[in-house]
Structures are given as C-alpha cells and as structure tokens.
Amino acid sequence: MKFTELDLKPELDKALKKIGYTDLTPIQEATFESIMNGEDLVGVAETGSGKTSACGIPIVQNVDVENKALQALVLVPTRELALQYVDEISKLSSGSKVQTFAIFGGFPMPIQEEKLKQGVHVLVATPGRLIDCIYKSKHLSLKGIKTLVLDEADEMLNMGFWDDVQFILSCIMSEHQTLLFSATMPKEIEKLIEGFLDSPKKIVLTGTRKAPQSLDHCFQSIKHHDRNKHLLDYLNNTKTEQVIIFCNSRHATADLYKEFKSKFKSMDFIHGGLDQNVRTSIFNRFKQGKVKYMIATDVAGRGLDFSKVTHVVNYDMPRELENYTHRSGRAGRMGRKGTAFSFITPRDRDLLKRVIAHHEITPVWIGEEPKDNPSDSSSGSKDSSPRRNQKRNSR
Numbered sequence: 001m002k003f004t005e006l007d008l009k010p011e012l013d014k015a016l017k018k019i020g021y022t023d024l025t026p027i028q029e030a031t032f033e034s035i036m037n038g039e040d041l042v043g044v045a046e047t048g049s050g051k052t053s054a055c056g057i058p059i060v061q062n063v064d065v066e067n068k069a070l071q072a073l074v075l076v077p078t079r080e081l082a083l084q085y086v087d088e089i090s091k092l093s094s095g096s097k098v099q100t101f102a103i104f105g106g107f108p109m110p111i112q113e114e115k116l117k118q119g120v121h122v123l124v125a126t127p128g129r130l131i132d133c134i135y136k137s138k139h140l141s142l143k144g145i146k147t148l149v150l151d152e153a154d155e156m157l158n159m160g161f162w163d164d165v166q167f168i169l170s171c172i173m174s175e176h177q178t179l180l181f182s183a184t185m186p187k188e189i190e191k192l193i194e195g196f197l198d199s200p201k202k203i204v205l206t207g208t209r210k211a212p213q214s215l216d217h218c219f220q221s222i223k224h225h226d227r228n229k230h231l232l233d234y235l236n237n238t239k240t241e242q243v244i245i246f247c248n249s250r251h252a253t254a255d256l257y258k259e260f261k262s263k264f265k266s267m268d269f270i271h272g273g274l275d276q277n278v279r280t281s282i283f284n285r286f287k288q289g290k291v292k293y294m295i296a297t298d299v300a301g302r303g304l305d306f307s308k309v310t311h312v313v314n315y316d317m318p319r320e321l322e323n324y325t326h327r328s329g330r331a332g333r334m335g336r337k338g339t340a341f342s343f344i345t346p347r348d349r350d351l352l353k354r355v356i357a358h359h360e361i362t363p364v365w366i367g368e369e370p371k372d373n374p375s376d377s378s379s380g381s382k383d384s385s386p387r388r389n390q391k392r393n394s395r
C-alpha cells in the first residue's frame with residue numbers, strides 16, 4: 001500500500017513525500033487502521049521494521065493543533081531513542097503547527113519546563129525524567145492524552161524502569177489508547193498488557209525468524225590476540241558506507257579507538273560513560289554521515305536508525321542472544337541489504353551455536369571454518385577471502 005492511498009492531511013502528505021516515504025512497511029500497513037481508530041495495540045516486529053513512523057504518522061494525523069494540551073505521550077528507555085523519536089515526528093509534522101518535544105535526564109529542567117509551559121502536543125520521555133516532571137512541573141498535565149506509546153517495552157524492563165512505567169500508566173486517568181511495541185514478550189509485559197490495555201489487537205511480524213533477514217551473517221574464526229589485525233584487514237578490504245563496531249565494554253571501546261584512530265580519518269567512539277552532550281553530538285554526526293566508523297557499546301545497539309549503515313562488526317560477540325538481533329539490526333533498517341560480521345574465538349563457540357539456531361541464520365564463513373563448525377552446514381568456503389565473501393560491556 002502507498003501513503004497516497006491514505007486520506008492524510010495535505011501537510012502530512014507533503015512531509016512524507018519530502019522524506020521519501022512512498023510505500024508502507026508491513027508493520028505500518030498492519031497497524032495504521034487500528035491506531036487511527038483509537039484501538040489498543042501490541043506490536044511485535046523485528047528491529048528496523050518502521051515502528052517509529054508506524055506510530056508517528058497516525059499521531060501527527062490525529063493531533064488537534066487548535067488544542068494546546070498534551071495529546072500523545074511516548075515512553076522510551078533511552079535519551080538517544082527519545083531524540084530519534086522527536087526527530088522523526090518533527091519531520092512528519094514539518095509544515096504543520098504540531099509541537100513535539102523530548103524530556104530526559106541530563107538536560108536542565110528549567111529549559112524543559114519552559115517548553116512545557118509554551119505547549120506541547122506530542123511529548124517523548126524517558127520514565128525517570130517524566131516522573132520528575134509529574135511531581136515537580138507546574139505545566140505538565142496528562143489529562144488530555146489520547147494516545148500513549150510504550151516503545152521498546154522489553155528494554156525498559158531490562159533497564160529496571162518497570163515500576164516507573166506502571167506508575168506512569170496509573171497516572172493517566174483519561175480515556176486513551178495504548179500502543180505497546182516490544183521485540184520480545186516476557187511475562188512482566190504480558191501482565192502489564194492484561195492490566196492496562198483494553199482488548200488490544202496483536203500484530204506479530206517476526207514469526208520464528210528474529211534476526212533481520214535482509215542481512216548477510218558472516219563469521220570469522222580467530223584467536224583472541226589476532227583480533228585487531230583481522231579487523232584492520234576486514235575494514236581495508238571491504239566496501240562499506242558506514243560501519244558500527246561493537247565491543248562489550250567501555251574500556252575495550254576506548255582502547256580500540258586509540259589503536260585505530262590514526263589508521264582511519266573518519267572514526268569516533270561512544271559508550272554510556274560519556275557526557276550526554278558528547279553522546280548526542282557523536283550520534284548526530286554519525287547520522288549525518290560525517291563519521292564513517294563508530295566504535296560503540298550496546299548503547300548504540302537498540303532501536304536507533306542509522307540509514308547509511310551497511311556493516312555491523314561484532315568485535316566482541318554479544319553476551320546475550322537478543323543483543324545479536326539488536327546490533328545486527330543497525331545494518332538492516334527497513335529491509336535494506338547489509339552485513340553483520342562477527343569475530344569468533346574458541347570461547348564464543350557455544351554462544352554462536354545458540355545464535356545460529358535461535359535466529360535461524362545461514363552463516364557465511366570468512367576464511368577457514370572451525371573444525372567443529374557450529375552451523376553444521378556447508379555454507380562458506382575454507383579458502384575464501386574476505387574480499388570474495390563480501391558480495392553483496394556494559395553500556
């Protein structure tokens with residue numbers, strides 16, 4: 001289905017054309033009518049499927065700009081996701097009078113308070129800062145909310161925000177629709193759905209495949225001390241547009257940057273220990289294409305949309321199965337082709353077996369396959385080179 005087939009406001013139609021959106025993604029097509037009708041909804045879809053605009057387009061369409069009250073509230077787990085959400089909705093509402101704003105920790109409360117005083121139609125917030133505003137702000141009212149979005153619900157659970165989320169939901173007394181999006185469905189989220197959503201429509205687009213299916217999943221068996229040499233060889237011999245290199249710790253991220261910054265002109269690093277303003281600046285520069293290589297912890301692994309990323313490199317294999325999905329999804333946005341490349345040391349073999357089985361990956365081996373090939377398949381070639389095969393920590 002095309003956006004031109006929908007009965008959208010002229011200014012929203014114009015904004016979509018300017019952005020370059022023509023066809024609805026599967027999750028947008030599956031959810032649009034329900035959201036527009038005010039129904040509660042639970043969406044489960046693989047990362048990069050277009051969830052932000054799936055919510056953003058109906059929200060912008062439904063906002064009454066003559067009413068200055070807060071009408072839509074979006075809860076997200078991280079500051080970066082909050083900024084991304086605001087950026088997307090701001091693009092969708094360009095040319096209209098829809099006011100969108102984000103509140104999150106690490107940013108001066110007086111500035112956020114002044115913006116709330118002026119009037120905000122769509123508010124994107126992290127749970128902790130929103131609760132601060134509920135208690136302290138004279139200009140935040142939840143009485144006019146028509147739509148509540150819980151995005152990356154499982155990540156909010158993992159980050160310890162679940163009590164905050166339930167408290168926020170209990171503060172919204174007006175009749176409203178709730179849209180919940182999550183990559184997985186732990187029992188805690190199922191209980192919340194039962195307690196706070198009204199007969200929600202459930203949209204599941206992941207099926208049994210969990211890793212982005214537009215990606216080539218490539219692996220190279222190495223010894224731990226050879227990692228930097230192999231990474232340098234891979235980056236020098238692979239045609240890429242933008243690359244995110246994931247490490248499991250802040251220390252490893254900073255060390256790798258020190259080692260490689262003189263070898264590549266356009267490189268930076270990011271982790272949760274950096275000042276928020278620095279993190280925001282790096283993300284913006286990377287999103288604008290001003291940085292080609294970004295070394296990162298999992299702070300960059302969830303939900304963020306970097307449209308120019310063609311390759312993700314797991315310098316360290318992630319510690320959790322789910323994190324492989326989120327990391328690799330940075331290069332598989334909106335069905336685009338990409339490559340997830342991972343170094344495998346002997347201690348990673350058991351995890352790799354679970355990753356391949358859980359995500360139903362068809363692995364491509366770069367160089368010699370390990371004798372105990374975790375995939376038990378004939379994919380890849382023992383004497384293949386990286387060039388021939390690339391055809392197509394805590395936070």
